[in-house]
Amino acid sequence: MTNKAIGVTKLRAKYSGEKQLIFNDLTLSIPHGQKLLLLGPSGCGKSTLLQIISGIIPGAVQIPLLAEQITKPESWGFVFQDPDTQFCMSYVDEELAFVLENQQIPQEQMKQLIEEALEHVQLHLPKLHTPIAELSQGMKQRLALAAVLLLKPDVVFLDEPSALLDPEGKQYIWETIRSTLAQHTVIVVEHHIDGILDWFDRVVVLNRQGDIIADGHPSHVFVEQKSFLMQEGIWYPNIWEEYFSYQSDSPSLAFRAEATAELQAQPNTSGSQPLLELQNFKIKRGAYSLDVPYAAAQQGDWIAIRGKNGAGKSTLLFALARLLASNGSYRIQGEDVGEDIPPSMSYVFQNPELQFITDRIIDEVTHSLIVKYDKERTEKEQSEHWIKRLFAPKQRKSRIDLQQLTLEASAALEQLQLSVPPDRHPYELSIGQKRRLSVLTALVENRSILLLDEPTFGQDARSTFIMLEWLQQLQASGVTIMMITHDEQIMRRFATQIWHIEHGTLTTCSPAQALYSKEADDEQLTQLVHT
Amino acid sequence: MNSLLNWFTPNKQTWLHRCNPSLKFVALFAIMLFVFFSRAIGLYVGYIICLSIVLWSSSGFPARKVALLHIPILISSLSSGITLTLFGRGNDIIWQWWIIKISHESIHSGMMIGTKSLLIGIISLLLLLTSPPVKLLYSFMQQLRLPAKYAYAFLAGLRLVPYMIEEVQLRRRALRIRRVQADRGFAKIYQMIKLYSIPLIAQAIRRAHRIGIAMEAKQFQQKRTYYYITSFSAYDGIFVCIVLICTAVALIVPELPV
Amino acid sequence: MKKLSLVDIVVIIVIGIVFGVIMKFWDDLYSVVKPLLPTLRQLIYGMWFMVGPFAALLIRKPGAALLASVAGASLSALVGNGFEVLMYGLIQGLGAELVFLAFRYRKFSIAVAGLAGIMSCVGGFLLDLSYGYAELETWALIVKYGLRVISAFIFTGIFAYYIVLALEKTKVTSLIRPIDYSEIDNLKQ
Numbered sequence: 002m003t004n005k006a007i008g009v010t011k012l013r014a015k016y017s018g019e020k021q022l023i024f025n026d027l028t029l030s031i032p033h034g035q036k037l038l039l040l041g042p043s044g045c046g047k048s049t050l051l052q053i054i055s056g057i058i059p060g061a062v063q064i065p066l067l068a069e070q071i072t073k074p075e076s077w078g079f080v081f082q083d084p085d086t087q088f089c090m091s092y093v094d095e096e097l098a099f100v101l102e103n104q105q106i107p108q109e110q111m112k113q114l115i116e117e118a119l120e121h122v123q124l125h126l127p128k129l130h131t132p133i134a135e136l137s138q139g140m141k142q143r144l145a146l147a148a149v150l151l152l153k154p155d156v157v158f159l160d161e162p163s164a165l166l167d168p169e170g171k172q173y174i175w176e177t178i179r180s181t182l183a184q185h186t187v188i189v190v191e192h193h194i195d196g197i198l199d200w201f202d203r204v205v206v207l208n209r210q211g212d213i214i215a216d217g218h219p220s221h222v223f224v225e226q227k228s229f230l231m232q233e234g235i236w237y238p239n240i241w242e243e244y245f246s247y248q249s250d251s252p253s254l255a256f257r258a259e260a261t262a263e264l265q266a267q268p269n270t271s272g273s274q275p276l277l278e279l280q281n282f283k284i285k286r287g288a289y290s291l292d293v294p295y296a297a298a299q300q301g302d303w304i305a306i307r308g309k310n311g312a313g314k315s316t317l318l319f320a321l322a323r324l325l326a327s328n329g330s331y332r333i334q335g336e337d338v339g340e341d342i343p344p345s346m347s348y349v350f351q352n353p354e355l356q357f358i359t360d361r362i363i364d365e366v367t368h369s370l371i372v373k374y375d376k377e378r379t380e381k382e383q384s385e386h387w388i389k390r391l392f393a394p395k396q397r398k399s400r401i402d403l404q405q406l407t408l409e410a411s412a413a414l415e416q417l418q419l420s421v422p423p424d425r426h427p428y429e430l431s432i433g434q435k436r437r438l439s440v441l442t443a444l445v446e447n448r449s450i451l452l453l454d455e456p457t458f459g460q461d462a463r464s465t466f467i468m469l470e471w472l473q474q475l476q477a478s479g480v481t482i483m484m485i486t487h488d489e490q491i492m493r494r495f496a497t498q499i500w501h502i503e504h505g506t507l508t509t510c511s512p513a514q515a516l517y518s519k520e521a522d523d524e525q526l527t528q529l530v531h532t
Numbered sequence: 533m534n535s536l537l538n539w540f541t542p543n544k545q546t547w548l549h550r551c552n553p554s555l556k557f558v559a560l561f562a563i564m565l566f567v568f569f570s571r572a573i574g575l576y577v578g579y580i581i582c583l584s585i586v587l588w589s590s591s592g593f594p595a596r597k598v599a600l601l602h603i604p605i606l607i608s609s610l611s612s613g614i615t616l617t618l619f620g621r622g623n624d625i626i627w628q629w630w631i632i633k634i635s636h637e638s639i640h641s642g643m644m645i646g647t648k649s650l651l652i653g654i655i656s657l658l659l660l661l662t663s664p665p666v667k668l669l670y671s672f673m674q675q676l677r678l679p680a681k682y683a684y685a686f687l688a689g690l691r692l693v694p695y696m697i698e699e700v701q702l703r704r705r706a707l708r709i710r711r712v713q714a715d716r717g718f719a720k721i722y723q724m725i726k727l728y729s730i731p732l733i734a735q736a737i738r739r740a741h742r743i744g745i746a747m748e749a750k751q752f753q754q755k756r757t758y759y760y761i762t763s764f765s766a767y768d769g770i771f772v773c774i775v776l777i778c779t780a781v782a783l784i785v786p787e788l789p790v
Numbered sequence: 791m792k793k794l795s796l797v798d799i800v801v802i803i804v805i806g807i808v809f810g811v812i813m814k815f816w817d818d819l820y821s822v823v824k825p826l827l828p829t830l831r832q833l834i835y836g837m838w839f840m841v842g843p844f845a846a847l848l849i850r851k852p853g854a855a856l857l858a859s860v861a862g863a864s865l866s867a868l869v870g871n872g873f874e875v876l877m878y879g880l881i882q883g884l885g886a887e888l889v890f891l892a893f894r895y896r897k898f899s900i901a902v903a904g905l906a907g908i909m910s911c912v913g914g915f916l917l918d919l920s921y922g923y924a925e926l927e928t929w930a931l932i933v934k935y936g937l938r939v940i941s942a943f944i945f946t947g948i949f950a951y952y953i954v955l956a957l958e959k960t961k962v963t964s965l966i967r968p969i970d971y972s973e974i975d976n977l978k979q
Contacts, residue, residue: 013977014977015973015977016964017964017967017969017970017973018964018970022977055749057745057748057749060748061744061745061748061749061795061796061797062745062797063968063969064969065969065971065973065974065976065977066974066977067974067977067978078749079746079749081742081745081746081749083742085695085739086738086739086742086743086746087742087743087746088691088743088746089684089685089687089688089691089743089746089747090666090684090687090688090691091666091687091690091691094759095666095759098759099684099747099750099759100750100751101757101759102756102757102758102759103750103751103752103753103756104751105755105756105757106757107757108757108758108759108761111759134694148750152750152751319705322709324705324708324709342708342709342711347709348709350702350705350706350709352702354731354734354735355699355702355703355706355731356706356709356710357731358707358710358712358727360956360959368710369710372710372711426959426960426961428734428959428960428961428962429960429961442710560873561873561876564873564874565877568874568877568920568921569920571922601870604870605872608872612923616922616923616925616926619926619927619930620925620926620927621925621926621927621928622927631929631930633927637925638925641922641925644922645921645922645923645925648921648922649872652872652873652874653872655873656867656870656872656873657870659873660867660868660870665868681796681799682799682803682857685796685799685800685803685804686803686807686861686864688800688803688804689800689803689804689806689807689861689865690807690865692804692807693807693811696808696811697811722949725949725953726952726953726956729953730953730956730957730960732808733805733808733953733957734957734960734962736804736805736808737801737804737805737848737957737962737963737965737966738962738965739804740800740801740803740804740805741797741800741801741965741966743800744795744796744797744798744799744800744801745797747796747800748796748797752796
């Protein structure tokens with residue numbers, strides 16, 4: 002173990018095949034024992050910097066790279082963002098053993114070391130030979146940390162360790178980090194800095210070009226750079242409160258907030274028929290079943306669906322979209338829903354790539370526009386008298402003017418601030434942009450019910466707020482929103498109804514009722530933040 | 533996915549399970565090579581009887597499951613056999629109609645292929661049912677000196693299979709949601725292949741890339757100790773004896789005057 | 791010519807496994823169709839040859855075709871397609887690899903990929919001869935392997951090539967292709 006500082010001097014790097022430099026003569030030195038937080042907009046190269054300092058680049062990954070000096074740590078560990086792709090083995094003990102095997106620890110000692118490592122990160126499992134697939138995402142990240150600790154590192158790199166975790170997972174991973182890494186040099190890239198700033202000695206902020214624009218103690222940097230951080234979408238403390246105070250300053254948005262509050266205060270006004278109604282609705286999927294005694298959505302409702310991972314939220318949405326079979330009564334506008342996907346429904350999956358079907362962004366939008374026009378045409382045809390239909394000239398796929406469609410698609414992209422070259426492949430977008438594109442393709446179809454599966458998950462603040470504003474506008478124009486989310490702020494501030502899935506049953510309540518018991522925990526969280 | 537893996541978990545550990553996986557692999561592969569390049573139906577039948585006795589007695593699975601697993605093998609053998617019987621080369625014709633030409637030779641060819649396929653299927657079952665993949669690969673590394681990078685890369689790949697299968701399902705649903713209509717004919721096959729393969733392969737590449745980096749970050753190296761130590765035991769001796777006995781029976785019995 | 795790194799190997803083996811899974815389903819489809827319409831069966835047989843050339847087109851490093859083919863065959867064997875696929879995977883992968891080697895791993899066109907597929911087919915044919923699958927009437931032999939060769943070319947030359955092309959557009963391939971060392975010089979100004 003040495004006390005040497007690590008870092009880079011005059012680093013230049015770029016991605017293979019691209020002209021733009023990621024870093025231009027960047028110099029950063031990290032003394033032994035420091036806890037460093039690296040902030041910056043998405044795509045500015047923070048993860049790449051971590052990989053360069055640790056030696057992953059050029060050890061495992063090659064990119065064009067040039068520097069006056071790179072001082073790598075002698076022993077280090079790395080925790081990656083995605084809990085599912087950090088492990089190569091299928092069982093907890095095998096994965097930890099993998100690390101020990103690499104270090105040539107004798108087999109007799111392995112079991113005990115594994116037990117100790119798990120104890121160290123507070124991962125209590127009934128047996129060592131547990132499949133990793135049975136762990137929650139938060140537990141997987143803790144397992145990753147356990148594996149890192151087995152390497153006995155001097156320096157630990159963490160690349161957005163909590164980005165893909167739910168709020169509970171985030172809390173636990175940071176507790177574990179604080180308790181286990183007190184003596185190490187730690188370099189962290191994060192976007193959600195609510196509640197963790199106090200632990201760090203130093204914050205470095207990068208701008209979009211990869212230059213350091215701030216470097217110092219958290220309290221200083223945070224105050225100085227707040228507007229920049231806000232602009233670039235970092236989740237800083239109190240961001241929600243500030244966003245809403247900004248909202249209330251704007252009259253149209255304030256109106257929206259008031260209307261939401263009204264809807265939240267009084268549930269379903271008696272007499273008016275609900276838009277969507279479930280009664281004794283049951284879904285069976287293998288060993289798993291979901292029971293909905295009664296649930297109803299009004300037009301213009303914003304329904305937040307919550308529950309633990311695996312509770313069945315996605316299953317519910319699949320069944321509503323008729324992608325899964327169900328029993329019981331399911332009515333939209335008073336009529337029973339059949340086996341086909343209801344024409345009034347559109348669905349946005351959690352992984353936006355799964356919904357892309359073309360090679361160009363503009364084509365994704367035009368496809369949905371064509372679907373919309375087809376739907377309108379069939380509806381129009383069906384509403385005409387049957388005799389008229391019988392004698393109407395046979396119309397094959399109408400040759401809708403492609404040029405006009407493209408114009409309409411471009412306009413839609415612009416209106417929703419997705420300003421990207423329309424010829425690019427959808428996969429080239431950032432995660433936030435992909436999400437928005439996928440929601441856009443659903444919007445453009447002009448259907449009255451929108452189902453969304455965790456649309457704000459893993460995104461920076463800016464993308465999230467843009468998305469939420471879109472959804473609010475939609476709601477104002479009469480669309481009913483049904484959204485799976487675990488974000489409490491969204492539930493509290495935007496939802497008009499909460500559907501809660503637990504132990505195979507769905508119960509409904511209003512946001513005020515739902516979060517009542519959580520008020521106390523929120524108080525505690527805000528305390529942490531203001532330290 | 534878990535339920536699928538559970539179905540393939542043996543009820544009990546028999547002596548076959550306790551044998552060294554590499555030994556089983558090498559021995560059974562050797563038998564398979566021998567059979568593959570040979571042309572004696574008598575040999576096959578002899579092996580089939582002997583190895584079936586071993587399989588049904590010592591697989592560690594209930595007879596019902598073993599029987600179920602034989603079904604695809606039987607289907608495959610039958611169809612190969614029938615194809616060769618109907619269209620096989622031969623001059624001593626028994627029955628002919630249009631392009632179908634059944635002759636003594638073609639019946640012989642058909643029977644040979646059928647029994648050969650059946651035998652190879654039984655050999656495969658014998659190995660698969662008694663060797664879980666992880667132990668098998670650890671044994672390859674320790675006994676057969678398989679470089680560790682291939683073994684762990686394969687294990688990592690196996691890990692990803694449940695994710696891939698789930699994504700195929702999700703992709704099918706997403707395509708329905710997007711109301712994708714396919715054109716007819718050959719273009720449809722190509723379009724469908726593209727629509728499924730692009731997201732799934734792209735995702736597979738990304739995941740594989742990340743896992744590879746994570747493995748490197750865990751200081752992966754060839755020189756290592758092993759968590760699961762595989763070695764030889766008395767059971768391996770028994771296994772070798774039984775293999776030799778089966779081979780002897782299969783070679784000698786068909787030659788006996790009957 | 792670069793050696794395969796650990797990351798490369800993981801990617802190649804995973805691709806092999808993906809195709810192994812696909813081949814499992816393809817096989818189920820296949821065995822039902824087999825005795826009824828032998829011609830149709832041969833036309834879709836090309837899928838079996840696709841792994842090797844696809845991996846080579848994707849990664850463009852020596853050894854990709856062979857490794858992917860063996861990995862795919864291993865998975866096939868694991869899920870119960872029978873032991874002998876290992877041999878077929880090895881020989882077919884070798885056939886494809888030799889073609890790319892012959893072009894010094896510099897040409898990755900439709901023709902080269904298609905040729906690699908055809909060589910895989912030839913390798914498979916040699917194995918079939920020993921097995922006994924080829925004991926057919928001459929006309930049947932020509933139909934069977936003729937169609938198979940055509941199918942091989944379609945799947946490896948055309949489908950594999952265009953799918954890799956489509957993947958390149960997604961920029962996923964930039965993760966795995968070898969970098970151009972002249973780019974480092976560009977950094978020096």
